[in-house]
Amino acid sequence: QKEVEQNSGPLSVPEGAIASLNCTYSDRGSQSFFWYRQYSGKSPELIMSIYSNGDKEDGRFTAQLNKASQYVSLLIRDSQPSDSATYLCAVHGFQKLVFGTGTRLLVSP
Amino acid sequence: DVKVTQSSRYLVKRTGEKVFLECVQDMDHENMFWYRQDPGLGLRLIYFSYDVKMKEKGDIPEGYSVSREKKERFSLILESASTNQTSMYLCASRGFRGGRSSYEQYFGPGTRLTVT
Numbered sequence: 001q002k003e004v005e006q007n008s009g010p011l012s013v014p015e016g017a018i019a020s021l022n023c024t025y026s027d028r029g030s031q032s033f034f035w036y037r038q039y040s041g042k043s044p045e046l047i048m049s050i051y052s053n054g055d056k057e058d059g060r061f062t063a064q065l066n067k068a069s070q071y072v073s074l075l076i077r078d079s080q081p082s083d084s085a086t087y088l089c090a091v092h093g094f095q096k097l098v099f100g101t102g103t104r105l106l107v108s109p
Numbered sequence: 110d111v112k113v114t115q116s117s118r119y120l121v122k123r124t125g126e127k128v129f130l131e132c133v134q135d136m137d138h139e140n141m142f143w144y145r146q147d148p149g150l151g152l153r154l155i156y157f158s159y160d161v162k163m164k165e166k167g168d169i170p171e172g173y174s175v176s177r178e179k180k181e182r183f184s185l186i187l188e189s190a191s192t193n194q195t196s197m198y199l200c201a202s203r204g205f206r207g208g209r210s211s212y213e214q215y216f217g218p219g220t221r222l223t224v225t
Contacts, residue, residue: 034212034214042219043216043217044152044199044216046213096167097214
């Protein structure tokens with residue numbers, strides 16, 4: 001079992017819709033969770049961090065954490081074509097950040 | 110804003126060459142990391158450093174070494190480049206936020222290395 005799992009996609013949504021990206025992790029002791037956005041050929045950019053169960057909102061982005069279910073999600077409201085990218089989930093385990101392989105999101109105009 | 114820079118965006122080297130990849134951060138961060146990213150394999154940690162002259166092996170250290178002589182600079186060295194080291198190399202740093210250690214990592218732009 002991978003430490004951090006994401007569906008590779010692509011996840012296709014129309015412009016203006018809500019995109020929902022999901023991530024599960026295996027280390028129950030993890031306390032810090034992150035979402036990165038990576039455009040093709042570019043480096044990952046941190047867009048959200050979440051540490052407590054529940055929701056955290058920042059603009060059009062909402063991160064959701066459920067530690068009991070070992071589940072993290074990212075919602076993108078009013079999706080725009082510029083949101084088309086690969087979204088990496090990262091979980092802080094012992095001494096290091098463990099990344100999922102990412103979900104590719106395609107937002108069509 | 111955190112700024113992490115890497116010495117080259119693109120690099121082409123021959124098999125057997127010694128390769129140096131440089132990373133500099135301007136936020137006085139204690140921790141610095143080197144990853145490689147390959148399609149289907151995601152980001153894999155090569156080495157990290159939590160202080161000057163300190164280094165720790167990551168998940169795939171074989172064929173690589175690192176150097177951290179100054180706090181702001183972390184170098185990745187490929188002692189004898191091989192074709193299977195063709196990859197995107199990403200440097201990251203993290204430090205303190207609000208007086209507490211933060212696990213947020215910030216990445217440089219990456220170096221796409223091709224070994225022929």
